[in-house]
Amino acid sequence: MTRFMKWLGVVVVIFIAAPLVIVVPMSFSTARSLQFPPPGYGLGYYQAYFSDPSWLIPTWNSIIIATATTVLTMLLVVPATFALVRHQFRGRSIADLMMLMPLAVPSIVMAVGYYSYFGAMGIVHTHIGVVLAHTALAVPIAFLVLSANLKGFDRTLERAAMSLGASPTKTFIHVTLPILRPGLIISALFAFIHSFDETVVSIFISGRNAETLPRKMFDSIRQEADPVIAVISTLLFALVLLGLVGPRLVAALRNRRPRVQAA
Amino acid sequence: MSYLDLKGINKSYGQFVALNDVNLSAAKGEFVTFLGPSGSGKTTTLMIIAGFEKATTGSVEIDGRPLQGLAPHERNIGIVFQNYGLFPHKTAAENVYFPLQMRSVKRAAGLKRAEEMLELVGLRDFGHRYPKELSGGQQQRVALARALVFEPSLLLLDEPLGALDKNLREQMQIEIKRIQRALGVTTIFVTHDQTEAMSMSDRIVVFEGGRINQVAAPLDLYHKPETRFVAGFIGESNLIEAVVTDPVARTASAAHLGEVEYAPTDKAKKGQGVTLMIRPEHMRLSRNPIEGRRNAQMKVETIVNYGDNALVIGKVGDLTMRVRVLGADVVIIKENQDCCISWTPDAVYLIAK
Numbered sequence: 279m280t281r282f283m284k285w286l287g288v289v290v291v292i293f294i295a296a297p298l299v300i301v302v303p304m305s306f307s308t309a310r311s312l313q314f315p316p317p318g319y320g321l322g323y324y325q326a327y328f329s330d331p332s333w334l335i336p337t338w339n340s341i342i343i344a345t346a347t348t349v350l351t352m353l354l355v356v357p358a359t360f361a362l363v364r365h366q367f368r369g370r371s372i373a374d375l376m377m378l379m380p381l382a383v384p385s386i387v388m389a390v391g392y393y394s395y396f397g398a399m400g401i402v403h404t405h406i407g408v409v410l411a412h413t414a415l416a417v418p419i420a421f422l423v424l425s426a427n428l429k430g431f432d433r434t435l436e437r438a439a440m441s442l443g444a445s446p447t448k449t450f451i452h453v454t455l456p457i458l459r460p461g462l463i464i465s466a467l468f469a470f471i472h473s474f475d476e477t478v479v480s481i482f483i484s485g486r487n488a489e490t491l492p493r494k495m496f497d498s499i500r501q502e503a504d505p506v507i508a509v510i511s512t513l514l515f516a517l518v519l520l521g522l523v524g525p526r527l528v529a530a531l532r533n534r535r536p537r538v539q540a541a
Numbered sequence: 542m543s544y545l546d547l548k549g550i551n552k553s554y555g556q557f558v559a560l561n562d563v564n565l566s567a568a569k570g571e572f573v574t575f576l577g578p579s580g581s582g583k584t585t586t587l588m589i590i591a592g593f594e595k596a597t598t599g600s601v602e603i604d605g606r607p608l609q610g611l612a613p614h615e616r617n618i619g620i621v622f623q624n625y626g627l628f629p630h631k632t633a634a635e636n637v638y639f640p641l642q643m644r645s646v647k648r649a650a651g652l653k654r655a656e657e658m659l660e661l662v663g664l665r666d667f668g669h670r671y672p673k674e675l676s677g678g679q680q681q682r683v684a685l686a687r688a689l690v691f692e693p694s695l696l697l698l699d700e701p702l703g704a705l706d707k708n709l710r711e712q713m714q715i716e717i718k719r720i721q722r723a724l725g726v727t728t729i730f731v732t733h734d735q736t737e738a739m740s741m742s743d744r745i746v747v748f749e750g751g752r753i754n755q756v757a758a759p760l761d762l763y764h765k766p767e768t769r770f771v772a773g774f775i776g777e778s779n780l781i782e783a784v785v786t787d788p789v790a791r792t793a794s795a796a797h798l799g800e801v802e803y804a805p806t807d808k809a810k811k812g813q814g815v816t817l818m819i820r821p822e823h824m825r826l827s828r829n830p831i832e833g834r835r836n837a838q839m840k841v842e843t844i845v846n847y848g849d850n851a852l853v854i855g856k857v858g859d860l861t862m863r864v865r866v867l868g869a870d871v872v873i874i875k876e877n878q879d880c881c882i883s884w885t886p887d888a889v890y891l892i893a894k
Binding site (some may be wrong): 320432434435438439440441442443444446447448449452453456457 | 575591593611613614616617618619620622623624626627629639640642643644688689691779
């Protein structure tokens with residue numbers, strides 16, 4: 279049984295990793311379209327990506343939109359989370375539900391909604407429109423991450439700070455915020471990634487002006503299967519890997535300094 | 542001269558009355574313990590003093606200055622919480638520096654002062670460690686140093702020893718007393734552990750059901766409890782229901798014991814229902830009655846050995862009695878045997894309430 283489970287695990291890992299194994303070599307391909315295995319290897323498509331404005335502009339759009347979405351999301355989610363986790367008030371459970379709603383509604387439904395709604399407001403095909411839509415979708419994710427963190431926060435620490443002479447504002451700055459920092463960073467990161475990765479709503483409302491990278495990739499794969507897609511995928515993969523491994527590497531290096539055992 | 546005054550404090554949450562007319566005065570430098578079972582109001586009182594809870598009515602004054610309307614951070618009161626409340630993202634020294642930082646003391650000077658304070662609590666050279674790198678007892682000391690470094694007008698300790706094991710707890714009791722005496726800070730200590738209260742306090746305030754039951758020095762509380770609750774809560778005791786038969790001859794009648802002579806008191810009236818208290822260590826256990834003492838036949842049910850002493854529990858008629866004997870003496874008796882317990886009238890303390 280355990281041997282079977284072990285092999286099952288290996289198979290699952292291979293299945294999950296397979297797209298990566300295929301995409302990375304394809305990005306170094308010399309073929310004219312996506313093809314596996316590649317007939318030869320070179321950096322041609324990397325050069326193509328970094329010199330072609332039709333790729334670089336959507337990349338910038340995505341970065342700008344994701345950054346704006348993150349800022350807006352955090353501005354909404356941080357106060358909302360404190361209110362919903364720490365205070366009892368009439369309509370709290372409904373507010374809680376509304377926060378999570380965009381997560382439950384299918385993206386395509388949201389997309390159609392935004393298309394007609396933003397159309398009426400005249401902000402379809404604009405950066406602001408995409409940012410607003412992405413924020414609505416990122417809020418529940420950021421809220422889930424942050425509220426889990428805040429629920430686990432020991433409020434004795436805040437009382438301790440106040441008894442030691444810290445005003446509520448100073449308590450927040452010196453105690454609450456630093457202790458919640460990891461949760462805030464992860465929450466913001468999730469908002470950023472969600473926006474950067476979002477395709478369905480972007481296809482509907484980003485248009486030519488605010489075209490995002492996933493939308494451009496989607497268009498490209500439909501028209502020509504340009505291997506630049508593999509380049510972008512590889513670069514994103516490398517970025518995520520760096521984001522995941524980087525902090526652990528730093529932590530591991532930090533822990534190498536001699537640790538004193540508590541007596 | 543009273544330094545801390547609690548005047549007529551009441552606290553209710555809707556229908557529930559948490560505190561009922563709490564009055565107390567403490568002198569400067571005094572170590573006062575709030576003792577009581579959980580839910581008796583001791584922690585609520587502490588939180589009202591600290592400013593985290595608001596009294597429904599009544600006032601708190603320190604040195605004649607009312608604290609009403611002052612937020613917790615404006616009260617200059619040091620608190621050690623049950624789970625210490627150390628900031629996990631700051632080192633021990635930074636934790637101790639925090640109250641000084643809030644009082645605009647420069648970092649270099651403040652950290653130096655913090656290190657001095659850590660030295661006072663026996664944590665020299667531990668300043669650079671984070672709380673998670675310290676043991677429970679060490680964290681406790683850091684919390685104490687942090688609560689004292691800014692020279693608070695009052696120190697509040699909220700069951701700070703609850704999380705420590707027995708040996709460490711005794712060590713910390715001695716430490717806290719030493720530091721408290723050295724600094725002369727007026728201290729309120731909250732606990733439900735009566736031995737802790739006995740060994741540390743100048744005075745003990747016994748809370749029961751949101752009221753102050755009795756305020757007295759530890760030994761007075763032990764030997765002269767004013768209520769049955771205090772007698773039962775502080776130490777082991779035999780509490781016997783009785784009716785005063787003759788206040789002049791000092792006798793009361795109790796079921797299964799008959800007429801019992803009690804120690805001198807001015808509280809007894811003829812025909813009054815009272816409680817007689819006999820501490821287990823004030824009784825003697827023997828095979829045969831001892832002349833000159835009041836004797837009673839007891840059937841031994843359980844013997845609890847503590848090594849240096851033993852508690853013998855048995856029945857006199859239907860009345861359960863507890864007798865403490867020296868560990869060496871317990872060999873004379875076995876469970877289910879009959880024996881004699883005896884006492885003198887001095888050992889019988891009458892409680893009118």
